[in-house]
Amino acid sequence: MKILLVLCLCICTLPIYQSLADELDEYDDYGLDPKDKEGAVIDPRGHRPVSRGRETYVPSGGAPPPISGRGRYRGRPTAAPTTSKQEQKEEQPDAGGCTHASERMGVLCPNGCELKNTILKQERNVKPAVTELKRGVEELNRDTNSIYKYVNGLSDELRERQRVTDGNGQLVGEYTNDLESQHAFIKEAVNTNFPSNIRILQGIMDTLRSKVQRISQAIVAQRDKCKDRCTVTCPIPVVSGKECEDIYRKGGTESQMYYIRPDSFYKPYRVYCDQTTLDGGWTTIQNRMDGSVDFGRRWDEYRRGFGNIAFDTGKNYCNTPGEYWLGNDRISQITKMGPTEILFEMGDWSGAKTQARYQQFTVQGEASNYMVSIAGYSGTAGDTLLTGASELFGENRTMTIHNGMMFSTYDRDNDKWTPGDPSKQCSREDGGGWWYNRCHSANPNGRYYWGGSYTKYMAKHGTDDGMVWMNWKGSWYSLKSMCMKIRPFFQQ
Ligand SMILES: *[C@@H]1O[C@H](CO)[C@@H](O)[C@H](O)[C@H]1NC(C)=O
Ligand SMILES: [Ca+2]
Numbered sequence: 001m002k003i004l005l006v007l008c009l010c011i012c013t014l015p016i017y018q019s020l021a022d023e024l025d026e027y028d029d030y031g032l033d034p035k036d037k038e039g040a041v042i043d044p045r046g047h048r049p050v051s052r053g054r055e056t057y058v059p060s061g062g063a064p065p066p067i068s069g070r071g072r073y074r075g076r077p078t079a080a081p082t083t084s085k086q087e088q089k090e091e092q093p094d095a096g097g098c099t100h101a102s103e104r105m106g107v108l109c110p111n112g113c114e115l116k117n118t119i120l121k122q123e124r125n126v127k128p129a130v131t132e133l134k135r136g137v138e139e140l141n142r143d144t145n146s147i148y149k150y151v152n153g154l155s156d157e158l159r160e161r162q163r164v165t166d167g168n169g170q171l172v173g174e175y176t177n178d179l180e181s182q183h184a185f186i187k188e189a190v191n192t193n194f195p196s197n198i199r200i201l202q203g204i205m206d207t208l209r210s211k212v213q214r215i216s217q218a219i220v221a222q223r224d225k226c227k228d229r230c231t232v233t234c235p236i237p238v239v240s241g242k243e244c245e246d247i248y249r250k251g252g253t254e255s256q257m258y259y260i261r262p263d264s265f266y267k268p269y270r271v272y273c274d275q276t277t278l279d280g281g282w283t284t285i286q287n288r289m290d291g292s293v294d295f296g297r298r299w300d301e302y303r304r305g306f307g308n309i310a311f312d313t314g315k316n317y318c319n320t321p322g323e324y325w326l327g328n329d330r331i332s333q334i335t336k337m338g339p340t341e342i343l344f345e346m347g348d349w350s351g352a353k354t355q356a357r358y359q360q361f362t363v364q365g366e367a368s369n370y371m372v373s374i375a376g377y378s379g380t381a382g383d384t385l386l387t388g389a390s391e392l393f394g395e396n397r398t399m400t401i402h403n404g405m406m407f408s409t410y411d412r413d414n415d416k417w418t419p420g421d422p423s424k425q426c427s428r429e430d431g432g433g434w435w436y437n438r439c440h441s442a443n444p445n446g447r448y449y450w451g452g453s454y455t456k457y458m459a460k461h462g463t464d465d466g467m468v469w470m471n472w473k474g475s476w477y478s479l480k481s482m483c484m485k486i487r488p489f490f491q492q
Contacts, residue, residue, distance in 0.1 A: 044391045045456075045464040045475040046400045048417050048426075048438050055419065057395055057438060063404025066360035066373040072338040073245060073490035076279065123215045130208045137201050144194045151190060154183050234310060234318030243334055244273035245281035245488050253280060257310035257318035262334050269330070270309045272321040274485055279492075282343060282485035283334065285326040288467060289481045291448030293323035295432040299412040302433040303328050303366065321483075325433075325445070328370045328407060331486075332363040339489035342374070344444070346381060346469055347481040349452035354472055356381040359489060369406035369414045372435045382471020384441035389470040392441075400441035400470070402434075409433040431465035443468040449478035 050057050161176050239252035240259045247258050255275045260283070261268040274282040288295070293307040305327025310318035334340065342361035347353045359376025377383040382390060388400040399416065406414035408427040415426040415436040426436035432445030446467045449458070454476060456462040466478025473479065 043475075044389060044470070046389050046439060046441050046468070046470055047392055047396045048399070048419070049396060057399055057416070059398050059401075059416070063371065063373050064362075064364070066362040066375050067336065067339050068360050068375070068489075069339050070491065071489040073249075073488050075491050076249075123212065123219065126208060126212050126215065130205065130212060133201065133205045133208065137198065137205060140194075140198055140201065144190070144198070147186075147190055147194070151183070151187055154179075154186070158183060234312050235316065237317070240268065242337075243488065244271070244275065244283040245490075247273055248275050248281040254317075255280070255319065257321075262330075262337060266333070271326060272310045272318075272324075274321075274483075277345070277485075278343065281487045283326075283487065284321055284324075284483060284485045285331050285334075286324070286444060286482070286484035287321045288323050288444070288448060288479075288483070289321075290323065291450065295325065295445045296447070297325075297409065297433060299409040299433070302407065302409050305330060328363065329366065332365050332370055335362045335486060336365075337488070340486050341376075341489045342484060342486045344379075344381065344442075344469075345481075345483045345485070346444075346472070346479050348473060348477070349480045354381040355379045356383065356385070356469075358385065361486060369412075370435075371404065371406045372402065374403045381469055384469060384471045389441035389475075391470065391474070399438035401437055402440065402442060405435035405437050407433060408436045415439065429461040429463045429465065431460070439463075440468070441470040444482045444484060446478065452477050452480070454478055 158176070158179060161179065165173055165176050234257050237252060237254075237256065237258050239247050239250050240261065241247040241250055241252070242262050243260050244252075244258065247260070252258060252273065253275045255273060257270055258273050259268040260271050260273075272284040272287070274280060274284060287307075297306060302325060305325055307324025308322030309324055310322055311320045312318050313320050339359075340361050342358050344356040345353065346355065356377065356379040358374045359378075360374065362373045364371040364373075374385050377386055384400070385402045388397040390397075392400060405416070408414045408425065410425065410428040410433075413422075413425040413427065415438060417424065417426055417436075417438040426439035427433060430436065430439055430443055431447040432443065434440065434443060434445050443465070444467060447460070447465050449466045452473075454466055456464075456476075459465045464475035466476070467482055468475055468477070469479060469482075
């Protein structure tokens with residue numbers, strides 16, 4: 001009996017643990033289990049050195065120069081507003097942001113949806129376990145019945161024997177005694193053990209059932225919540241324009257979410273405008289600040305854009321940017337309208353800030369795999385994009401330059417690394433979609449590591465896949481925040 005019970009428990013609980021483990025595996029993107037020894041790794045990465053004799057590295061052939069010139073805008077007529085407003089650092093209401101929410105850009109979903117997905121998955125796993133358990137209990141019931149029958153049979157036999165014994169001597173009497181005690185033993189076993197085993201199993205089943213019930217309730221609750229909050233609308237600002245600079249000049253000088261329509265062929269879409277930093281007018285094309293949105297995404301998602309544009313943190317307008325990628329089509333389209341500058345703002349985990357600014361930034365269309373061209377660096381973060389990682393030399397450094405690169409995602413390899421093994425791709429190893437060379441000196445769409453320093457043992461593929469800007473913090477420091485914003489270039 002015990003064996004049956006144990007067996008049943010094994011059968012019933014194993015799939016649950018297994019599936020929970022699977023679940024963890026699936027979400028454990030970072031492999032948070034550093035093999036502690038050896039301490040921090042300090043060797044510079046970013047590049048993939050060539051193995052002599054078998055491989056060569058061919059740097060990119062001449063990239064088209066970025067669009068340059070005087071630009072579509074004259075200098076600002078009035079002095080720029082001098083608000084001392086610091087960069088918003090407000091936390092999201094819930095760190096478990098809805099990472100898979102937006103089919104189209106601008107769907108706002110601060111929380112809950114991720115939880116919903118997890119719960120749905122778990123429900124799928126628990127249900128078969130309950131079914132399995134139910135079958136176990138039924139089987140046990142059947143067994144119990146047949147043993148009851150057996151006992152009844154024994155009882156009959158006993159009665160028969162008793163009749164015979166009347167006429168027979170002591171020998172048979174002894175035999176009968178034996179039989180009687182056996183009968184009693186078995187009956188005892190059946191009356192006490194079986195029911196208690198069944199009770200145990202039934203208890204387990206009830207627990208599981210109530211778990212499923214609670215999960216179902218949670219799902220319903222989450223569904224409701226998501227319904228409300230996913231469609232949270234920030235009030236549409238009165239001002240709109242071609243991009244954030246246009247909006248600024250029309251009087252939209254508050255940093256918040258706006259609708260823009262760069263071109264009448266396109267539908268208007270939402271974007272976060274930074275109207276305070278460096279005189280404002282910046283269209284935010286990328287933002288990271290808490291790791292709430294997964295940036296390890298497919299080509300299509302990078303093409304369309306993903307994430308959360310902005311949140312309303314209680315001011316009745318969407319004043320706080322979320323984590324998002326605006327989308328390569330949109331980025332390409334805006335930057336091709338005229339000379340465009342780009343500003344990278346980044347912060348480390350001790351609160352230090354720095355920036356890199358490029359006077360020219362153009363992204364070609366999808367037919368050219370969104371090839372990027374950049375020029376005119378200024379700033380304090382270090383010019384990784386044009387000159388590569390300063391801690392590397394010669395070819396090793398050349399292969400970390402991003403200017404002239406095409407965009408790569410893990411399902412679309414356009415990088416300059418051709419090791420002959422299709423599983424070896426920069427985007428796959430370094431965590432996000434980006435203009436990878438062989439591979440990077442800057443990795444703004446890399447994995448989000450909490451706390452900054454990380455090691456190759458924490459990285460999924462042993463590479464420096466964090467949110468890295470090598471010329472500021474090296475390969476093994478993942479920044480806390482990163483923001484990319486563009487603005488039409490104009491003479492100040
Ligand atoms: C490039 O990197 C490899 C491995 O890190 C190293 O052996 C080689 O000397 C480097 N080459 C240069 C020019 O620094
Ligand atoms: Ca490749």
